[in-house]
Amino acid sequence: MKKIINLDINGQSQEVAVGPHHTLLQVLRDELGLLGTKKGCDTGGCGCCTVLVDGKAMYSCMIFAMAAQGKKITTVEGLTENATLDPVQQAFIETGAVQCGYCTCGMIMTAKAYLSSNSSHVPSDLEARQAIAGNLCRCTGYQKIVDAIRLAAGRRIVASSEKG
Amino acid sequence: MPSAIGKEFLQPDSGQEVVELLVKYGDRALVVGGGTFLHGLVARGVLREMDVLIDLQNAGLSYVKQERDALAIGATTTFAELAAAERVQNKPELGSVLDALRYPPAQIRNMATVGGCVATAMPLFDLPVAFMALDSSVRAVGPKGAREIGLHKFYLDYFEHVLERTELLTEILVPRQPSRSASAFLKLETNANDLALLNVGVRVTLDEKGTCRDARVVVGGGIGKVPVRAVSCEDVLKGQRPTLALLKESGNVVSFDIHPVSDFRTSAKYRSTVAKVFVRRTLLRAFGRLGVHLDGQS
Numbered sequence: 001m002k003k004i005i006n007l008d009i010n011g012q013s014q015e016v017a018v019g020p021h022h023t024l025l026q027v028l029r030d031e032l033g034l035l036g037t038k039k040g041c042d043t044g045g046c047g048c049c050t051v052l053v054d055g056k057a058m059y060s061c062m063i064f065a066m067a068a069q070g071k072k073i074t075t076v077e078g079l080t081e082n083a084t085l086d087p088v089q090q091a092f093i094e095t096g097a098v099q100c101g102y103c104t105c106g107m108i109m110t111a112k113a114y115l116s117s118n119s120s121h122v123p124s125d126l127e128a129r130q131a132i133a134g135n136l137c138r139c140t141g142y143q144k145i146v147d148a149i150r151l152a153a154g155r156r157i158v159a160s161s162e163k164g
Numbered sequence: 165m166p167s168a169i170g171k172e173f174l175q176p177d178s179g180q181e182v183v184e185l186l187v188k189y190g191d192r193a194l195v196v197g198g199g200t201f202l203h204g205l206v207a208r209g210v211l212r213e214m215d216v217l218i219d220l221q222n223a224g225l226s227y228v229k230q231e232r233d234a235l236a237i238g239a240t241t242t243f244a245e246l247a248a249a250e251r252v253q254n255k256p257e258l259g260s261v262l263d264a265l266r267y268p269p270a271q272i273r274n275m276a277t278v279g280g281c282v283a284t285a286m287p288l289f290d291l292p293v294a295f296m297a298l299d300s301s302v303r304a305v306g307p308k309g310a311r312e313i314g315l316h317k318f319y320l321d322y323f324e325h326v327l328e329r330t331e332l333l334t335e336i337l338v339p340r341q342p343s344r345s346a347s348a349f350l351k352l353e354t355n356a357n358d359l360a361l362l363n364v365g366v367r368v369t370l371d372e373k374g375t376c377r378d379a380r381v382v383v384g385g386g387i388g389k390v391p392v393r394a395v396s397c398e399d400v401l402k403g404q405r406p407t408l409a410l411l412k413e414s415g416n417v418v419s420f421d422i423h424p425v426s427d428f429r430t431s432a433k434y435r436s437t438v439a440k441v442f443v444r445r446t447l448l449r450a451f452g453r454l455g456v457h458l459d460g461q462s
Contacts, residue, residue: 001171020173020217023203043204045357047271056244056274062203063275064196066173067219110270133356134269 005069009034010078018065025049025060028075036076036105040136047135048106051075057113057134076105079112088112091152092145099139107135111149115156122153170194170217177222179305179334186330187307189216195332196220197240197280200272225279225334228252234337236303239279243268243291246278256453257298258338260347260365263449264294269357282315283333285325285390288359292319293384293391294349297365300338306331319390342378345369346453350446351385352438354429360385361430362438364446368401370454376401381414381443386435387422394421397443406451408458415444 002017007024009032016031025042028034028051040046042061049060052074079086085093088111098104114123114131123131128149129142137145176182186193192215196202205211225238228249235251235258247265252258267290268276281291282302292315301312307330318325327333341347347367351360363385369378379401384391400414424435448458 003173020170043207044200044272045204047269050271053274057271058275059200059271062198062200064170064173064199064217064219067175067196067199067221114270130356131270134271 003066005066007065007068007073008071009073010075011072016065020064020066022065023061024051024063024065024068024073027065028060034075034077038102038105040102040106045136046103046106047110047132048103050106050109050135052109052113055113055116057110059134074109076108079108086112087155088115088148088152091148091155095144095148095151097140097144097148099137103135103137107132107137107145110135111145111152115149115153118153119156119160122150122157125150170214172216173219174216175219175222177224179223179225179332182218182220182223182332183305183307183330185216185218186332190329192216193218195283197277197283198242198275199280200276201280201284201286220277220279231337234301234339237278237336237338239283239332239334239336240277241279243273243276243278243281244270247273256346257341257367258347259450259453260294260297260349260367261291261338263349264290264351264363264365267351267353267356272357278336279333282318282336283325283327285319285321285323286359287319287322287388287390288363288385290349290351290360290363290384293363293365293382294347295336295338295365296382296391296393297347297349297367297380298338298341299367299380300336302333303335303337304331304333310334312337316393321389341367342369344371344377344454346450347380348446348449348453350442350449352442359429362386362424362435362442364439364442366443366446366450368406368447368450368454370406370456374456375403375405378402379414379447381418381447383418383422383439383443386427386430387424387439392422394418394443396420401447406447406456406458408448411444411447411451411458414447415440415442418443 038048040048128146194214225240227238351363367380371377379398381394381397396417424432426432
């Protein structure tokens with residue numbers, strides 16, 4: 001049975017009609033047309049549906065839409081502010097961390113959550129790889145994604161030290 | 165997700181209310197914690213139709229509390245919340261739990277709940293093995309009240325445990341461990357988001373002279389229908405001074421206690437071989453946490 005619920009998505013309240021079995025991923029893509037969040041395995045194994053829920057990286061294919069009420073959901077569309085890319089997005093572009101692009105939005109969201117809660121140092125290669133362990137990429141071999149995460153982390157530290 | 169599951173989605177405010185719903189809906193209801201395993205089961209057509217989904221997130225069961233004799237972990241505490249809880253930090257005796265929580269990727273750690281992991285009764289899961297090494301119990305509430313059940317008596321088979329349909333697992337109880345104890349956990353997996361090919365949890369206790377006073381060795385992950393306590397491995401250790409040779413001997417007798425299966429992920433023979441090595445390595449890690457560093461690491 002469908003119910004009308006409100007979801008807080010990228011800072012906006014969205015009214016959607018959902019059934020008990022609908023996932024957040026289905027609502028984002030099929031109801032709201034937010035196609036940045038990708039559907040891959042649909043069983044929590046590939047990571048390309050990763051979104052932030054109250055700032056934490058989660059698989060949107062595993063969250064019941066009804067259970068997402070009252071939480072702040074951020075998708076890749078919500079990272080851009082005033083037409084300026086998020087530093088993580090920018091770093092992905094500059095390092096060429098994208099090939100087919102299917103995993104990219106999930107990777108960026110996972111990297112964003114990781115860097116938000118580990119802001120004091122530039123992660124080692126190993127730490128960056130562990131941070132994205134829940135996201136699969138079949139093209140890049142991961143190295144450029146790791147480079148992007150480290151680049152974004154480094155810039156963030158420089159920026160915060162300049163602010164003093 | 166296929167629409168076969170869930171005509172109603174309920175979010176009760178307490179464990180007691182969950183029990184009332186379970187009484188009302190019986191077999192037609194399914195309790196959902198983090199939901200991280202559920203979706204895979206539905207996608208594979210393993211889970212039969214469920215009319216009512218009972219979401220536990222508002223039931224007030226996310227906490228880590230110190231009781232007089234045990235650490236009580238609320239069922240909906242996520243892996244990430246437990247790993248960050250102050251009460252589990254810098255405690256060698258709880259090492260097995262923290263070790264097990266490090267394996268899943270961030271997304272799963274943020275979603276999966278401790279109670280869901282234990283109550284699913286999936287013998288390839290990690291946390292149950294880590295908790296069993298610490299002689300943990302579960303607390304459940306039902307129409308007749310609350311009861312506690314030791315984890316070693318909790319599991320019956322794949323996806324089957326001793327709780328009634330109307331009972332809800334509310335807490336995991338990790339008893340106060342003997343002094344001079346440390347525990348550890350190791351898992352063999354094929355990638356970062358994999359079920360265990362094999363996993364081992366151990367707890368060791370030394371006496372004042374550095375002799376191994378007590379030991380628990382638990383093996384899971386494709387070695388039977390439920391995680392198994394490897395008493396043969398424990399007996400080798402008890403009353404002995406830990407040496408590398410002793411740990412190797414302990415690992416080598418694990419075959420007496422486990423019955424590995426062959427599946428599409430690996431063979432029974434491989435699991436048997438690896439079990440010996442993993443028991444030894446997990447023991448090394450646990451003894452290391454007690455300051456006993458044995459030379460010639462495996």
